[in-house]
Amino acid sequence: MAANQTCNTTALLVIDMQNDFVLSDGSMRVDGGLAIVPNVIKSVDFARQRGFLVIWVVREHDPLGRDVELFRKHLYGDGKPKPTSKGSKGAELVDGLVIKEEDYKVVKTRFSAFFATHLHSVLQGAGIDSLAVVGVQTPNCIRQTVFDAVELDYKSVTVIVDATAAATPDVHAANLYDMRNVGVATLTLEEWCESCF
Structure with a gap:
């Protein structure tokens, strides 16, 4: 799919850049997540400068844990930390990332x-036909979102490789x-x- 994108038809999807996924002590930490924070910040800044819709x-x-996947139910038992639960510190965006009024937020409970x-x-209503994707993690939430975007016939889908991450570089590259x-x-990000333009 072509990478050329125009302002009024492009959205940047920022996926799961939350404390529980990114910080070194996060309960669902993706090992490569912390390293991409600066490039995610830069991608958001660039998208806003170009007039792209930013979707968090x-x-x-x-x-x-009533809405979690079956394979994660055990993480929500008594006395456990409750990963990315609504209102928790772990569910908040990492420092440096802020949702602005003109942005849009989507809450998901699956990959x-x-x-x-x-x-x-929301994307259809905004006339969006091109997507760029940043965040974590490549084999799960990035990949599933991207494959669904392809299935839904978005004209252009781009993964920014140095603003996305997985547990290891090999897993990232394979996906x-x-x-x-x-x-x-x-x-x-530079490309x-x-x-x-």
Whole structure:
């Protein structure tokens, strides 16, 4: 899919850049997450300068775990930390990332930002046909969101490779390879910024 994007039809999806996923003591820490924070901040700043819609995709769960996947239910038992539960410090965005009034926030409870959310209708209503994606983590929430975007026929889908991360560089690279094979552009932040003219 072509990487060239125009302001009024592009959205930047910022996925799961929350304390529980990114910080070194986060209960769901992705090892590569902290290192990408500066580039995620830069991508958000650039998107705002260019007039792109910035969409914050976050995980927020019921503190009792009633809306979590079956394989994660055990994390919400008595006395456990309750990862990314609504209103918790762990569910907050990492320092340096702030939702502004002109941005949009989508709350999800599964890997894909499109699954059981209104993201697609919001994007359609805004006339968006091109997506750029940053955040964590590549094999799960990034990949699932990107594959759903491809299935929904977005004209251009781009993963910013140095503003996304996985537990290891090898896992990150393998998933980027798979996404390229379905037509997704995988660009560095610098390349993406240069492509948006």
